[in-house]
Structure formats: structure tokens, C-alpha cells
Amino acid sequence: MVALKVLAVLSTGFFFGLTLEGIGRKVTARVQRRYGPPWYQNFIDLFKTLTKHPITHGWIFDFGVLMALGGVMATLTFVPLGNLVAFPNLDNIFVILYLFAVGALGMAMGMVGSGNPNASVGVARALTQMLGYELPYLVVLSGVMFHYKTSSVSAIMNAQGDGWNLFKMPVGAIVAFISLLGMLGKKPFDTPIAPAEIASGPMVELSGKYMGLLMLMHTFSIFVEISLFVDIFLGGGNYLVFLLKFTIVWIMAVLISAILPRFRIEQVVKFYWKVPLSLAFLQVFFVLMGWVF
């Protein structure tokens, strides 16, 4: 039964995630008054990269790619998708956040293993950016955990029966959404993979199958990040309601990213530590004073 549920979670991440990325490309294209690719374009891209004859850069590189994909897939199995929970008592915020670092570190290790300076610059930027968005996000999450006296995602999700955290803690939800944009690497915060400056950063040496696996890892990590936001701030519900909320959050992120230019890396960190971090502390102060609607 657990194996079936894990399979269901992973296949949701695969099919729904790739479809939504394709739809996101279509939405971006329509915002820019283009026609855009078909919604299944990302499936074609993924399977095409798997048919190419790639070039490796040593076993650290191979292992890093596998570790990134495996780590993110493992993280995804712990995330509750509405009422579909693969491991019912283990869907803890701390478990998810710690496991998520495995994927990111695997990617960092593998890409630095390629020996390309652009990859090193990209990884350094990714980790710096992580320092930026994690801090306000974790401050807000600690406020949420303090309010509900639990760190289980399912428990927080189900405790929002009387009203979503989006309305109970509006400031915190806004901060979490801004942090979410940084996690997704969407446009104002896509500094780590800036194609025009550092030749797509960490991905610079990825060819063929490696690129495909990293694209899959990116899809799964998008799924984890948005699912966590939906579970914690947009209340519970069954599987289909969850997917609907997920779609809305994703389309909003895509719309914002379609019209904004890119920050430099020090601007990213300065921004996160000025505005969202102060707002996050404000939200925690509200929670401590009991001002939660």
C-alpha cells in the first residue's frame, strides 16, 4: 500500500509537473504575445535529451546528478499532496527541509565536479541565493509551527478548516510566496542560471542524459516547493482540490516571472534580508502576541 502511494506521488510529480511546466511556457509565450510551444513540449524535451549521446566528466559528476535526482525524489515522497500522504506520520517540515538539502548538495557537488568555472560560479550563486530566501521562509515557518504547536505538515493542513493561513497570517503568506519565487528560480531571482551571463550556470557542462535527469530533478523540486506552500498556507482538501490550488500558485509565479528582469546576486540577498525578513519577523511578532485572525 505504501509502495502504491509512493508511486502515485512520484507519478503525479512527473506527469503533472511536466505538464504544468509546459503550460507555464505557453502562458509566458502568451504574455509576450507569442504563440508558444504545445503543452507537451517538456515531455518531448525530456525524452529527447535521454536519446542523446552524452559526455561525462568523471564519476563525481555522474554521482552528483544521481544524488540530486534521488534526493529530490525521496523528498517528494514525504510531501502530502492533499489527502494523498505516502508516509502519514513522517510528513514533518524538518524532515522535508533536511532531505531537500540532499538534492541541492548533490547538484552542487556534481556540477562543480565538471570543472567548468561557469558551473562553479552558478553553484556559488545558487547557494548564496539559498542563504537569502531560506532565512525569511524559515522564520515564517517557525511562526506557523509555534501557532499550531506541531511541525507535521498534514496536521497544519488539516488545522486550517476554519480559515486558510493565507488569511490568518497574510504577511507571512506573502513572505513565503516571495521566498517561493526564489526557490523556484523564477525570473527576478533566476540569478544562478542566468543564461546570458554565465551560460546557464550549473548546467553549463550537462549534455544529453545528464541534462534530462537534471530537468526531471528540477520538475520534482518545483513540485516539492509549491506543494509545501500550498499545504501550509492554502488549507487542506482532497487530491483534486490540491492540484487546483497548485496550478493557481504555479501560474501566478509564471506570470510574475514573465514580466520581470533579473536581479544581480547581491541584490537578491540584500532584498531578501531587508524586506521579506523584516516582514517575517513582524509576522512572528503577531503570532507571539496572538494576533492571528
Next chain:
Amino acid sequence: MKQRSVWEWIADQLRSRSMWMLHYCTGCGAIELPPSMTARFDMERFGINPMATPRQADIFLITGYLSTKTLRRVIYTYEQMPDPKYVIGFGSCTINGGIYYDSYATINRLDLYIPVDLYIAGCMPRPEAIFEAFTTLMEMIRKGEANGWKRYKENYEWYKKNQLRSLGEVYVHDEFHE
């Protein structure tokens, strides 16, 4: 020609619908690419996306004349791309030298040095011509006729000989390649 296996046939269908391009902007043809990418013509419809590095790219656009100095970098870049890879030569400069046919610093025929799958005639080709070329290339990939990368492997000695005759030495001496 050898018959393709079913797996290769499927792979070719996928490759034809998702071509990531590396536009090596050596010459004036590069100026025709922004209109083909943006709202007016929009090449993302066909799954053609610009990619930043040769490792991720499938098609290689030589956009115009090539000086001998640039040719070294082109050969490097071409050899860095993973198979299968396709090359499109833009404009008459890649076919016979174009208006630079008697220049001491440019090469005249591109396919002496790397295998070209498709040429676009004109000086310069308009975006319509570029789209004609892309759809033709997609058709060729689907039929399994775009075999430049196999030709390069089979006739490597011949290509190398031509490269050495023109350049003296293919190796690039600068601070990035030491």
C-alpha cells in the same frame, strides 16, 4: 544506407520536435535571429529554443562569414556538442564565400571543415527563409537524412586534413584554452 531501428525512428521523431540551437553569431546573419525568436515569428512553436552552451545544443547555426580565426572556435564548439548534432549554414558566405570570396581572412566553403546538413541561400536570409530551413531540417531528421554527425565521424581524417590545410594548426592559443 542502413535501416533505422524502431528505437532510432522514435528518437528521430523526438529530436525533430525539440531542437535546441546554439547560434554562433559570427556574421551578419545573427541579426535575423531575434525577429525569428520573438513575437512576430516565434520559433518556440516548433520547440526550437536558444541554448547557452554547446553541451546542451542540437543544432549549430553558422550565421554568415567565418574568419579563419573564428573557424578554430567553430571546430572546437562543434566537437563539444553531443551526438546527434546538426549544422545549418546561413547565407551565401558559408556556401561559396559570398561577398568575401577573395578575402585573405575568411574561408569560402564551410563544408570542407565541418559537415553541413542544410544551407540557407541569400544575403541575408529573411526569417521566412530561416523557418523554411527549420521545417526542412525537421523533415530531414524525421526521415533520418540529416547525417552530418555520422559523416564527420566516418570522414574524420578528410575533415582534419582540410582544417589543417587552412589553419596550419587547429589548436587555439589564448588564455581560455591553455
